[in-house]
Amino acid sequence: MSVLDFIVSLVAPHECLSCNAEGWLLCSECQLKLSNTPSTCYRCALPTVNHQTCKQCQETTGLDAVRTISGYEGAAKDLVWRLKFTGARQAAQIMADLMAPHQIDLNGALIVPIPTATQRVRQRGYDQSYLIARAFSRKTTAQFTPVLRRLGQQRQRGASKSTRAIQLSDAYWLRHYNFKNRHVVLVDDVVTTGATLESAARLLRAAGATRVEAIIFAKA
Ligand SMILES: [Zn+2]
Ligand SMILES: [Zn+2]
Numbered sequence: 021m022s023v024l025d026f027i028v029s030l031v032a033p034h035e036c037l038s039c040n041a042e043g044w045l046l047c048s049e050c051q052l053k054l055s056n057t058p059s060t061c062y063r064c065a066l067p068t069v070n071h072q073t074c075k076q077c078q079e080t081t082g083l084d085a086v087r088t089i090s091g092y093e094g095a096a097k098d099l100v101w102r103l104k105f106t107g108a109r110q111a112a113q114i115m116a117d118l119m120a121p122h123q124i125d126l127n128g129a130l131i132v133p134i135p136t137a138t139q140r141v142r143q144r145g146y147d148q149s150y151l152i153a154r155a156f157s158r159k160t161t162a163q164f165t166p167v168l169r170r171l172g173q174q175r176q177r178g179a180s181k182s183t184r185a186i187q188l189s190d191a192y193w194l195r196h197y198n199f200k201n202r203h204v205v206l207v208d209d210v211v212t213t214g215a216t217l218e219s220a221a222r223l224l225r226a227a228g229a230t231r232v233e234a235i236i237f238a239k240a
Contacts, residue, residue: 034110037102038095045110046099051118054090057239062086062214082221083214084231088239089118092210096238100209103148112148115209115237116155126205130165131157134208134220135192138170152237153207162205167195168220191219200228211236 036047060067061074063081068074071087078084090096103111133153141147150166157164171191204224206217211234221232 037098044114045102045108046095046114050095051114054096054118057088057090062088062211062239081218082225082232083217083234085233086211086214086217087119087233087235088211088237089115090238092238092240100148100238103151103209104144109146109151112151113155115152116159119152119156119207119235119237120159126160126162126203129162129203129205130199131160131162131205131207132165132168132220132224134206134216135166135168135170149208152209156207156235165204168192168223169195191216192223194223194227198228199224202229203231204229204233206232206234208234208236210238210240212240 034045035042036050037045038050038053039047041047041049058067059069059071061072061077062083063073063077066074070085072085073081073083092100099111099114102108103115131153133147133149135141136147136149153166154164156162169192171193206220208217211217217234217236221234224232
């Protein structure tokens with residue numbers, strides 16, 4: 021057990037969800053076993069460098085790269101489950117720690133969480149992608165920018181006409197919409213079809229972002 025694990029265990033006793041070692045929700049040894057997702061284009065599975073979307077897919081997607089840390093199985097699945105349903109916020113920190121070494125160059129990047137459906141957030145009291153993204157931005161020192169909202173979520177007063185125009189085009193709207201020449205990193209816990217990421221990327225491109233990528237903990 022590392023010193024940090026030991027200190028944490030005194031404050032918040034935990035068992036590793038994978039091997040039952042005392043200390044951390046997922047011990048460092050079991051964390052090492054998770055990072056095994058090969059680098060491919062997330063749409064067509066062609067092997068690529070740094071999880072970039074391949075040249076052909078780039079013509080039809082706003083996403084430059086989609087990185088995932090693990091398959092949605094075993095300890096990774098348990099971790100997501102704990103975060104969503106048992107309120108284990110420590111899980112968000114573990115995910116962010118595992119996601120952070122996968123950065124390329126996050127200098128000047130904006131970290132944008134993909135918002136969870138409103139009703140579920142209300143039931144839970146927190147949005148898990150928000151927690152992961154915030155921990156991730158602290159770790160990488162890239163700017164935390166939670167500006168995406170699902171349609172149906174409370175709109176800010178005084179939203180301008182152009183915000184409304186962008187809002188109408190998709191399942192999301194942007195709280196601020198000037199992303200001119202910015203590099204945006206979308207963060208979420210699980211990716212399934214990628215349709216959600218695609219809509220978010222379209223919106224951010226429309227708002228001027230020049231590079232949009234996603235870093236997701238698990239790929240279902
Ligand atoms: Zn373990
Ligand atoms: Zn492809």
